[in-house]
Amino acid sequence: MALRFxxxxxxxxxDFVPLDPGGKRVGMYCCGPTVYDFGHIGNFRTxxxxxxxxxxxxxxxxxxxxxxxxxxxxxxxIRRVRETGETLADYTGRYESAFLADCETLxxxxxxxxxxATDHIGPIIGLIRRLEANGFAYVVDGSVYFSIDRYRGxxxxxxxxxxxxxxxxxxxxxxxxxxxxKEAVADFALWKARSPEDGxxxxxxxxxxxxxxxxxxxxxxSMQLLGASFDLHLGGEDLxxxxxxxxxxxxxxxxxxxxxxxxxxxxLHGAHLLVEGKKMSKSLGNFFTLRDLLxxxxxxxxxxxxxxxxxxxxxxxxxxxxxxxxxxxLGRIDECVARLRETAGNTSDEPATSLLDRFTEALDDDLNVxxxxxxxxxxxxxxxxxxxxxxxxxxxxxxxLAAWQRIDTVFDVANRSEAIAPPEILALVEERQxxxxxxxxxxxxxxxxxxxxxxxxxxxxPKGPRVKRA
RNA sequence: GGCGGAGUAGCCAAGUGGUAAGGCAGGGCUCUGCAAAAGCCCUAUGCGUCGGUUCGAUUCCGACCUCCGCCUCCA
Numbered sequence: 001m002a003l004r005f006x007x008x009x010x011x012x013x014x015d016f017v018p019l020d021p022g023g024k025r026v027g028m029y030c031c032g033p034t035v036y037d038f039g040h041i042g043n044f045r046t047x048x049x050x051x052x053x054x055x056x057x058x059x060x061x062x063x064x065x066x067x068x069x070x071x072x073x074x075x076x077x078i079r080r081v082r083e084t085g086e087t088l089a090d091y092t093g094r095y096e097s098a099f100l101a102d103c104e105t106l107x108x109x110x111x112x113x114x115x116x117a118t119d120h121i122g123p124i125i126g127l128i129r130r131l132e133a134n135g136f137a138y139v140v141d142g143s144v145y146f147s148i149d150r151y152r153g154x155x156x157x158x159x160x161x162x163x164x165x166x167x168x169x170x171x172x173x174x175x176x177x178x179x180x181x182k183e184a185v186a187d188f189a190l191w192k193a194r195s196p197e198d199g200x201x202x203x204x205x206x207x208x209x210x211x212x213x214x215x216x217x218x219x220x221x222s223m224q225l226l227g228a229s230f231d232l233h234l235g236g237e238d239l240x241x242x243x244x245x246x247x248x249x250x251x252x253x254x255x256x257x258x259x260x261x262x263x264x265x266x267x268l269h270g271a272h273l274l275v276e277g278k279k280m281s282k283s284l285g286n287f288f289t290l291r292d293l294l295x296x297x298x299x300x301x302x303x304x305x306x307x308x309x310x311x312x313x314x315x316x317x318x319x320x321x322x323x324x325x326x327x328x329x330l331g332r333i334d335e336c337v338a339r340l341r342e343t344a345g346n347t348s349d350e351p352a353t354s355l356l357d358r359f360t361e362a363l364d365d366d367l368n369v370x371x372x373x374x375x376x377x378x379x380x381x382x383x384x385x386x387x388x389x390x391x392x393x394x395x396x397x398x399x400x401l402a403a404w405q406r407i408d409t410v411f412d413v414a415n416r417s418e419a420i421a422p423p424e425i426l427a428l429v430e431e432r433q434x435x436x437x438x439x440x441x442x443x444x445x446x447x448x449x450x451x452x453x454x455x456x457x458x459x460x461x462p463k464g465p466r467v468k469r470a
Numbered sequence: 471g472g473c474g475g476a477g478u479a480g481c482c483a484a485g486u487g488g489u490a491a492g493g494c495a496g497g498g499c500u501c502u503g504c505a506a507a508a509g510c511c512c513u514a515u516g517c518g519u520c521g522g523u524u525c526g527a528u529u530c531c532g533a534c535c536u537c538c539g540c541c542u543c544c545a
Contacts, residue, residue: 011474031545032545033545034543034544034545039545040545042544042545043545044545045545046545047545049545074543075543076543162473162474162540162541163472163473163474164472164473164541185542186542187542188542188543189542189543213543214542214543215543235545236544236545237474237475237539237540237545238539238540238544238545239544239545240474240540241473241540241541241542242540242541242542242543243542243543243544246542269545270545271475271538271539271545272538272539272544272545273545274538279538279539306482309482309483309493310482310483311483311484313475314475314476314483315475315476315537315538315539316482316483317481317482319481319482321481321482321494321495322481322482322494324494325481325482325493325494325495326493326494328493328494328495329492329493329494331508332493332508335507335508335509339508362484368484368485369484370483370484370485370491370492370493371484371485371491371492373483373484373492373493374483374484374485374491374492374493375491375492376492377491377492377493378491378492381492381509381510384508384509384510385509385510387509388500388501388509388510436503439503441503441504444503444504445503445504452506457506457507458507459505459507459508460501460502460503460504460505460507460508461501461502461507461508462501462502466507466508468507
């Protein structure tokens with residue numbers, strides 16, 4: 001069976017066929033963070049989802065070029081910069097570093113390119129000029145807007161990602177008065193003229209000093225790094241409209257007549273999450289940054305596992321109980337893998353195929369992680385039975401271990417702190433074992449406590465004691 | 471008001487036109503000097519409600535109820 005994804009463009013699950021005639025190379029763009037604060041668990045759900053897409057593509061042998069932008073100029077950022085008196089670069093640099101550290105905590109594979117909006121003002125201006133040349137942009141008081149009417153008038157399609165009735169668009173409170181200059185409500189800013197509140201945040205342009213609009217950076221940077229037409233574009237579901245719709249209009253609208261190609265072949269959108277059953281909000285006290293969760297004693301891999309446990313298109317209820325459950329579930333895998341290692345010893349073998357086949361089939365089906373984890377836990381139970389029965393050869397254990405390692409290139413939840421116990425710990429274990437043999441149980445328990453204080457848990461098995469990280 | 475998504479055991483969550491994966495929690499058991507460890511086993515006659523199609527529906531159709539998202543800068 002082929003790999004398939006749900007494409008927002010078609011509202012259906014489609015076979016994945018890369019644009020590359022060789023069928024190998026894949027360009028993938030994911031809308032990254034706006035660095036105005038620490039990332040929260042909802043942000044990271046989307047980035048973990050993007051990581052899963054990328055890793056599964058790589059698992060399937062594709063050569064992925066992964067781009068994730070950093071939005072480092074935008075209304076909220078400008079407001080914060082004004083409030084703190086810092087420079088834009090100092091302010092955003094701090095949160096960008098924090099974001100990168102958080103990504104490492106969650107074991108996200110680093111994108112090949114992480115372009116910043118402020119480093120691409122030139123390409124952004126160039127793109128706006130092309131839109132002007134094509135007649136889709138108009139200038140009002142030093143700001144440049146995209147005209148949806150003119151775009152549609154030229155036979156182009158606005159509204160590819162959703163059924164859109166512009167007449168029905170509610171003119172809500174969020175239509176600010178700084179947008180009054182637009183010809184039509186649905187038009188959007190490509191370039192915003194400098195205003196006094198912007199402080200030092202502005203760049204020169206053919207239309208005067210100002211800064212880029214929100215959507216334009218993604219069009220400019222993605223096309224620069226991946227070409228005018230590429231395979232995958234990912235983001236949170238809230239970005240479908242207007243952000244991604246506008247990206248399509250800007251990107252396809254910039255092409256000269258006669259060279260029109262679809263901007264992106266597959267659009268994938270991740271659902272939002274709820275926290276403790278409610279929309280995350282600071283007033284409800286259910287607003288968690290990744291850092292908050294780490295402070296509560298959870299690890300990056302536990303959070304990663306939990307975020308990988310639900311399908312990306314379903315809204316997911318993130319709870320602290322769920323995180324605690326994630327810890328137990330991972331422990332079950334850790335145990336099984338550790339037993340496999342012991343049984344395999346120095347033996348190595350080709351990966352066993354039965355688990356890999358089921359796993360691949362599950363993820364190929366629009367990233368059905370629930371089914372994939374189901375395979376993993378079925379496998380764990382089966383192996384535990386065979387290990388208990390002493391019915392697993394070292395070669396078989398090695399083959400299963402190799403299969404797990406393949407799977408973990410996608411899920412990446414393996415226990416990394418499962419270091420081999422240092423000699424002094426092993427010495428204590430032996431000392432305790434001697435005490436047990438001598439039936440000096442009080443002494444054995446003292447030694448067990450000492451090991452525990454050192455961070456190691458002893459487990460007595462029929463084959464002798466085992467230590468693992470407490 | 472417009473568009474879209476979802477309702478499966480205490481919780482999370484797959485799935486299928488033929489009678490319900492997996493995880494957590496809970497219960498039982500095994501191993502053990504002990505176990506706080508680990509493993510095994512058990513746990514939905516039921517899949518929001520009501521109709522319809524069908525030999526048969528949780529799965530298809532219709533209505534309804536509930537929840538959620540988007541509708542101009544929120545992942």
